[in-house]
Amino acid sequence: MGWTIRGRTGEWELVCGLEVHAQVISKAKLFSAAATAFGAEPNTQVSPVDAGMPGMLPVLNGFCVEQAVKTGLALEAEINRVSIFERKNYFYPDLPQGYQISQYQKPIVGRGWILIDLPDGGTRAIGITRLHLEQDAGKSLHGAREGVTLIDLNRCGVALMEIVSEPDIRAPEEAVLYLKKLRSILRYIGTCDGNMEEGSLRCDANVSVRRVGDPNFGTRCEIKNVNSMRFVAKAIEYEAKRQVDILESGGVVEQETRLFDATKGETRSMRGKEEAHDYRYFPDPDLLPLELDEALIERLRAELPELPDAKKARFVRQYGLSAYDAGVLVAERAAADYFEKVAAGRDGKLAANWVINELFGALSRRGLEIDACPLPAEALGELLDLLAEGTISGKIAKDVFQKAFETGRGPREIVEAEGLRQVVDAGAIEPVVARLVAENPQQVENAKKNPKVVGWFVGQVMKATGGKANPGLVNDLVRKALGLE
Amino acid sequence: MSLDRATVARVADLARIAVPEEQLEPLVGELAKILAWVEQLAEVDTGGVEPLRSVHPIRRAWRADEVADGNCREAILANAPERENGFFVVPRVVE
Numbered sequence: 001m002g003w004t005i006r007g008r009t010g011e012w013e014l015v016c017g018l019e020v021h022a023q024v025i026s027k028a029k030l031f032s033a034a035a036t037a038f039g040a041e042p043n044t045q046v047s048p049v050d051a052g053m054p055g056m057l058p059v060l061n062g063f064c065v066e067q068a069v070k071t072g073l074a075l076e077a078e079i080n081r082v083s084i085f086e087r088k089n090y091f092y093p094d095l096p097q098g099y100q101i102s103q104y105q106k107p108i109v110g111r112g113w114i115l116i117d118l119p120d121g122g123t124r125a126i127g128i129t130r131l132h133l134e135q136d137a138g139k140s141l142h143g144a145r146e147g148v149t150l151i152d153l154n155r156c157g158v159a160l161m162e163i164v165s166e167p168d169i170r171a172p173e174e175a176v177l178y179l180k181k182l183r184s185i186l187r188y189i190g191t192c193d194g195n196m197e198e199g200s201l202r203c204d205a206n207v208s209v210r211r212v213g214d215p216n217f218g219t220r221c222e223i224k225n226v227n228s229m230r231f232v233a234k235a236i237e238y239e240a241k242r243q244v245d246i247l248e249s250g251g252v253v254e255q256e257t258r259l260f261d262a263t264k265g266e267t268r269s270m271r272g273k274e275e276a277h278d279y280r281y282f283p284d285p286d287l288l289p290l291e292l293d294e295a296l297i298e299r300l301r302a303e304l305p306e307l308p309d310a311k312k313a314r315f316v317r318q319y320g321l322s323a324y325d326a327g328v329l330v331a332e333r334a335a336a337d338y339f340e341k342v343a344a345g346r347d348g349k350l351a352a353n354w355v356i357n358e359l360f361g362a363l364s365r366r367g368l369e370i371d372a373c374p375l376p377a378e379a380l381g382e383l384l385d386l387l388a389e390g391t392i393s394g395k396i397a398k399d400v401f402q403k404a405f406e407t408g409r410g411p412r413e414i415v416e417a418e419g420l421r422q423v424v425d426a427g428a429i430e431p432v433v434a435r436l437v438a439e440n441p442q443q444v445e446n447a448k449k450n451p452k453v454v455g456w457f458v459g460q461v462m463k464a465t466g467g468k469a470n471p472g473l474v475n476d477l478v479r480k481a482l483g484l485e
Numbered sequence: 486m487s488l489d490r491a492t493v494a495r496v497a498d499l500a501r502i503a504v505p506e507e508q509l510e511p512l513v514g515e516l517a518k519i520l521a522w523v524e525q526l527a528e529v530d531t532g533g534v535e536p537l538r539s540v541h542p543i544r545r546a547w548r549a550d551e552v553a554d555g556n557c558r559e560a561i562l563a564n565a566p567e568r569e570n571g572f573f574v575v576p577r578v579v580e
Contacts, residue, residue: 027550034555042571046561047554062547084538091501093575140578150572153561278499288546289538 003171004212007244011212014240015220016169016205017129018178022161022192023136023200024067030135030159031058031101038198042152050157052096057286060085064159067191068108068133069292070300071161074189074307075128077112079297083132085287088279093151094138102162104281107132108290114165114185115309116177121323126178127166136160155199161192167206167217172233172240179203179232180331184308188333202227207239209247218243219253223267225260235260239267311336319348328356334370335360341377346384354380358398362405375405383411395467396420423469426477432464433457433474433481447482454478488517 005012029036032049049056072079084106087099109131115123138156140149163182169175183194183201194201208220221243226235238260243253258267306314308330315326315336329352330336338359343351359380363373383404387397392415400420404411415421423429436457437444447453457478462469490509493516497504504512558571567574 028548028552028554032555033548033551033553035552041558043558043561043573044571045555046558048561049554051561059546059548061550063550065547089499091499093573093578141572142577142579145569147577148567148574149576149578150569151575152572278495280499283538288541288544291544 003173005209005240005244007248009248012209012240012244012247013212013214014170014172014236015167015208015210015217016172016175016236016240017165017167018169018175019165019204019206019222020163020179020182021136021202021204022071022163022182022186022194024064024133024159024161025191025193026061026064026067026159028061029157030061030064030133032157034157036158038200040154042150042154045154046156050096050153052098058101058284060287060290061159064133065108065290065292066296066300067159068131068161069297070189070304071163071186071191072109072112072131073297073301073304074185074191075109075112075114075131075163077128077131078110079292080106080108080110081292082106083108083290085133085284085290086281087284088134088281090277090279092137093149094140094153095135095156096138096153100135100137101284101287102134102281103132108292114178114181116174116181117312117323117327118177119324121327124174126168126174129164129166131161131163134160134162167208167220172236175205175232175236176229179229181308184331188305188307196228199227203232205232205236205239207236207243208253209240209243218247219255221253221255221267222257223260224257224270225262228262231260231262234265235267238265242267305333315339315348315352319343319352321349321352325352325356328360332370338370338373338377342380342384344381346381346388350384350387351381354384354401358401359405362402374408375401379404379410386411386415390424390470391415391421393422393467393469393471395462396422399467420468423465424473426473429461429465429469429474429477430481432461432469433477436460436464437481444482447484451484454482454484457482488513488520 003014005014024030026036028034029047029050032047034047034050035045037045047056049058069079083103085101086104088102088104089099091098107130111130112128113125114128115125117123136155136158138151138153140151142149144150165178169178179201186192186201187194192200196202203226205223205226206220207223208218210216210218221239223235223239226232239258246253257270259270260267311330312323312326315321315329316323321329329339335355339351339355342355359373359375363370368374380401383397383401386392386400387394392400396415400411400414403409403414443453443456447457454475458471458474461474461478462471490513493509493512494504497512562568562571562573565573
């Protein structure tokens with residue numbers, strides 16, 4: 001994307017990698033049989049295992065393993081046939097065990113990559129370093145009462161996939177595109193719902209800067225808490241500029257963890273807030289090495305749906321769409337499916353235009369997701385048929401679309417009930433043309449010198465007929481009446 | 486492996502054990518002896534031997550993805566020093 005920071009002493013380049021925590025879709029937790037559903041009453045979805053009761057043993061949820069493997073396959077990553085669960089020791093009230101069961105030296109998934117879709121329709125590969133399985137912690141509520149923190153362990157022990165990217169990101173906006181693409185893939189394969197508001201998808205960013213052309217990496221800071229698409233780019237940009245300022249004033253960037261404050265739009269040091277960590281990882285003696293066999297991996301590979309990149313390429317090929325439009329349509333699987341229903345047996349480009357411009361526009365104005373779309377794909381298809389048959393004009397079609405979207409009535413029904421059929425009878429239009437010509441002698445003269453004025457007459461006729469006249473026919477009749485044939 | 490007071494104090498801190506200053510020095514001696522005893526294992530040449538990950542004869546013990554536990558808030562909160570509206574109450578942490 002060619003993004004640089006222009007400092008006082010020259011141009012600087014951003015080097016950024018993301019660590020994404022994606023909550024696995026499963027009924028039960030990673031190592032216990034307690035439920036994972038979001039929004040339950042506090043501490044009602046906690047088993048003695050999650051509460052760290054003495055003597056309780058973790059037992060691995062096989063489905064969570066399958067979800068991680070599926071994700072690895074979708075990221076075209078290496079699947080490690082043997083991986084190891086380790087204990088990451090730290091003391092915090094949202095994790096009663098006193099350690100998080102995670103994977104360290106041998107994660108379940110190794111190197112892979114994601115193609116991000118650039119605004120110009122091109123793509124760029126961002127490497128994936130690893131994906132590992134680990135337990136989520138509980139939730140801490142601060143500020144409910146002075147001097148205390150409230151703890152809800154419902155989330156404690158839910159399976160997380162930590163997905164770590166290579167430091168391949170070079171522009172704040174690329175980080176957003178990476179997150180969007182990752183979220184899209186996870187939702188396609190159903191391994192994470194990608195809901196950032198509910199915390200199912202959380203993001204930390206590792207940020208450093210270096211002078212353009214410098215092959216070495218600078219010292220990086222880890223930015224925590226960039227938990228919305230809107231703030232990812234902001235947080236990274238702020239942090240990169242902060243580091244450039246430090247370096248240009250002769251200072252040194254200290255490797256540290258910083259917190260993004262969304263209200264102030266800045267990052268600040270967490271030093272002092274967190275004690276020096278010493279995780280003392282070691283293999284969890286309560287758990288066996290995680291072994292995967294080929295049959296399982298192949299079954300999961302066969303279960304993968306058509307992924308966004310493949311679908312995008314097919315849409316370009318099959319429907320003649322631009323790469324950009326195809327990319328917009330495939331971001332959500334439900335939207336892609338909707339488009340294909342509309343496009344079936346019709347003009348693909350026209351269908352894409354209506355879905356992207358009219359439908360997505362109407363949905364976002366109402367704050368709706370495609371799943372809650374009040375207009376069925378069949379109805380939008382019917383509207384396009386009315387347009388293709390010449391029953392209604394393009395302008396009327398947009399009005400019918402709005403009515404159908406708001407009321408749920410069928411487009412054909414609306415056209416019939418409200419008499420919106422296009423007038424294709426020359427006999428009905430000619431008197432209107434004749435009247436307008438008679439009333440506007442000056443414009444008639446103008447039209448003879450400047451052909452653009454013909455358009456003015458066409459517009460007046462369309463207005464006079466409530467937009468129902470066929471524009472092509474009106475054009476012909478106006479030209480004839482003006483003696484321009 | 487040599488051990489000093491600072492290391493012992495740090496290990497105690499990580500383990501959340503409050504060790505009075507005067508007990509640090511005796512602990513240095515005791516822990517050093519334990520470490521020395523364990524270090525006898527280093528005499529065995531394990532070059533080229535894969536680490537033994539488990540002594541269990543089974544290779545896989547996975548559970549099905551079924552909810553069969555939880556929903557026992559009273560029992561979970563029974564040992565809490567303080568509770569409020571179903572939450573554990575702890576001294577305020579971080580900001």
